[in-house]
Amino acid sequence: MAAGKTVFESYLSQLGESAWAETLTRIRPRIHPVDSQATHIWFAFWPLKLRLALERSPDPAQVFKDFQLDGKPRLEEQIDASVAFLLGSSYWPEVKQAVTAYAEEVSEPEETGLDAHVLELSGLLAARLRVEPSLLTGIVAVGMMVLRQVGLSSLAKGAADPVPNGRPNSVAQALKLRSRRGRGWKSLIWKSGRYRVTFDENTPESCYEALEGQDLSMASGNDPRDFRELDQRRIAGPVPVQCRSGACGYCWIGVLSGQENLSEMTPFEQRRLQYFGYAPPAETARKHPVVRLACQSKCYGDVSIVVPPWNGVLQEGAPEVSSNAED
Numbered sequence: 001m002a003a004g005k006t007v008f009e010s011y012l013s014q015l016g017e018s019a020w021a022e023t024l025t026r027i028r029p030r031i032h033p034v035d036s037q038a039t040h041i042w043f044a045f046w047p048l049k050l051r052l053a054l055e056r057s058p059d060p061a062q063v064f065k066d067f068q069l070d071g072k073p074r075l076e077e078q079i080d081a082s083v084a085f086l087l088g089s090s091y092w093p094e095v096k097q098a099v100t101a102y103a104e105e106v107s108e109p110e111e112t113g114l115d116a117h118v119l120e121l122s123g124l125l126a127a128r129l130r131v132e133p134s135l136l137t138g139i140v141a142v143g144m145m146v147l148r149q150v151g152l153s154s155l156a157k158g159a160a161d162p163v164p165n166g167r168p169n170s171v172a173q174a175l176k177l178r179s180r181r182g183r184g185w186k187s188l189i190w191k192s193g194r195y196r197v198t199f200d201e202n203t204p205e206s207c208y209e210a211l212e213g214q215d216l217s218m219a220s221g222n223d224p225r226d227f228r229e230l231d232q233r234r235i236a237g238p239v240p241v242q243c244r245s246g247a248c249g250y251c252w253i254g255v256l257s258g259q260e261n262l263s264e265m266t267p268f269e270q271r272r273l274q275y276f277g278y279a280p281p282a283e284t285a286r287k288h289p290v291v292r293l294a295c296q297s298k299c300y301g302d303v304s305i306v307v308p309p310w311n312g313v314l315q316e317g318a319p320e321v322s323s324n325a326e327d
Helices: 008-011 019-031 034-047 048-056 060-066 087-105 114-129 133-148 152-157 171-179 216-220 266-275
Strands: 194-198 207-211 252-257 291-293 303-306
Touching: 008 133, 019 114, 019 133, 034 087, 034 133, 034 194, 048 060, 060 216, 087 114, 087 152, 114 194, 114 266, 114 303, 133 152, 171 266, 194 216, 207 216, 207 291, 266 291
Parallel strands: 194 303
Antiparallel strands: 194 207, 252 291, 252 303
16 A cells, blocks of 8 residues: 555555546446536546646656646646536535545455445435435546545645535526527527527526537637636637637537537547547547537537636657556
8 A cells, every 4th residue: 555545545546547437437327417427527627647647757847748738737726626517516525525534434445346436435425415326426436536636635625716606506407407408499699590508507607609500619709708817728718729620629628418409520520539538439439429629519509518627638649657657
């Protein structure tokens, strides 16, 4: 066991990317539909490969250069803010406490699989909070990955950024919010052939208009507000942009709802997503995956998206990192 680590932390550190991916696949049917996509998106936004490269390199600046990183790729700087787009974030303080206690108590974690640990803790916490276990399964899995990436003390302390209070605080509210975004939904503001793109469900004003068939990146540029103080990559609208041709990878997004209202994945977009390392082949093989390039996603209905705080190239030309390297 590594010095200063609990047995459970040492167990998690032995699991590579494939083990975590398999766990996510196995528990996905047990995650409530309102957070199923969001959980998948969170794991795409915070890949283990990136964390391993940053924590084990003697020269983090070189990692930024090798991976062509821009934005804020360090999870420890935004632990709480990273979960804000999950409905389960309403229970994040309790989840952090529960994962911390679990990590300190488990003595022989290798006797069962990671998915069993996630489901066990979700059930225990759900009973204490008197909620459906499915509402906690995704956020508990996230909590265990945060533990793996930042360590016990950082998880317990969290980050300075609070979880926004504007998040829908019930499944009913969240489903009602998203049910308005079906294809062809109309209002006095959003007219026929014009659709709502929501980029932050925590605040009502966080949306912009996309015309029929317009890609999400180009439509974002029509928003006259200045988002550069929030994120220096957002030079033209709420979605980061550089090339608008699929070459740079700046505009990658997660699609929380309304995937079917976007154009299908093309072979070109599939290749680019795999090049950047944003999504595995199994995900990009889908017609409407949850991870997209905004500049390649044409809008034909209302959608809700979330923007990652960083971009880079984690695949082609990126250094391989072993998950079993010595600490």
